[in-house]
Amino acid sequence: GENVEQHPSTLSVQEGDSAVIKCTYSDSASNYFPWYKQELGKRPQLIIDIRSNVGEKKDQRIAVTLNKTAKHFSLHITETQPEDSAVYFCAASNQAGTALIFGKGTTLSVSS
Amino acid sequence: DVKVTQSSRYLVKRTGEKVFLECVQDMDHENMFWYRQDPGLGLRLIYFSYDVKMKEKGDIPEGYSVSREKKERFSLILESASTNQTSMYLCASSLSQRDQFFGPGTRLTVL
Numbered sequence A: 001g002e003n004v005e006q007h008p009s010t011l012s013v014q015e016g017d018s019a020v021i022k023c024t025y026s027d028s029a030s031n032y033f034p035w036y037k038q039e040l041g042k043r044p045q046l047i048i049d050i051r052s053n054v055g056e057k058k059d060q061r062i063a064v065t066l067n068k069t070a071k072h073f074s075l076h077i078t079e080t081q082p083e084d085s086a087v088y089f090c091a092a093s094n095q096a097g098t099a100l101i102f103g104k105g106t107t108l109s110v111s112s
Numbered sequence B: 001d002v003k004v005t006q007s008s009r010y011l012v013k014r015t016g017e018k019v020f021l022e023c024v025q026d027m028d029h030e031n032m033f034w035y036r037q038d039p040g041l042g043l044r045l046i047y048f049s050y051d052v053k054m055k056e057k058g059d060i061p062e063g064y065s066v067s068r069e070k071k072e073r074f075s076l077i078l079e080s081a082s083t084n085q086t087s088m089y090l091c092a093s094s095l096s097q098r099d100q101f102f103g104p105g106t107r108l109t110v111l
Helices: none
Strands: A004-007 A010-014 A019-025 A032-038 A045-051 A056-059 A062-067 A072-077 A086-093 A100-102 A106-111 B004-006 B010-013 B019-025 B031-038 B042-049 B064-070 B073-078 B087-094 B106-110
Touching: A004 A086, A010 A019, A019 A086, A019 A106, A032 A062, A032 A100, A045 A056, A045 A062, A072 A086, A100 B042, B004 B087, B010 B019, B019 B031, B019 B087, B019 B106, B031 B064, B031 B073, B042 B064, B042 B073, B073 B087
Parallel strands: A010 A106, B010 B106
Antiparallel strands: A004 A019, A019 A072, A032 A045, A032 A086, A056 A062, A062 A072, A086 A100, A086 A106, B004 B019, B019 B073, B031 B042, B031 B087, B064 B073, B087 B106
């Protein structure tokens, strides 16, 4: 079935370092790839998304890259800050385009 | 701002009880979703609906049903609650092919 694998499950970095989270998806028909951030006790919120006709998208300190041939996409956070500490979820649209398939999440800890 | 609300933040029920979780969105979104979130398992889709009275099974529909009588409201029903349904339940809504907006979640404990 449709599946999204996310790695690593936990990531610890020092403030100011970069963090990279990687996801792979199984369905070549997926064409929408959002990333969500969930702070402790709060709801997931969209931080960046990319569509299949674009290879890279950047918004200040965060960027997402997409390799459709390899079915990989990645989240890059530069100059990490303690407030970046959260669980990050990647997702890919399902074949019908009606729902999202989520990865299992990455817990990012940024220490000062 | 899109607002997605859920009827309860915390709920405690007994095994065998029928449980209703309600979700309301105020942005006229056609799509609504129910997920459960468990540590290490991420967000797993239970059911979704792309129109009034329409529903589709997600990855883990067993033990659940849903109802969507009005566009803004999507209800999740546990017909006979069991302890393995203790979890955080998240509702979300979206326009077609767009990102999803989540509610605050309901933490359900089944004793």
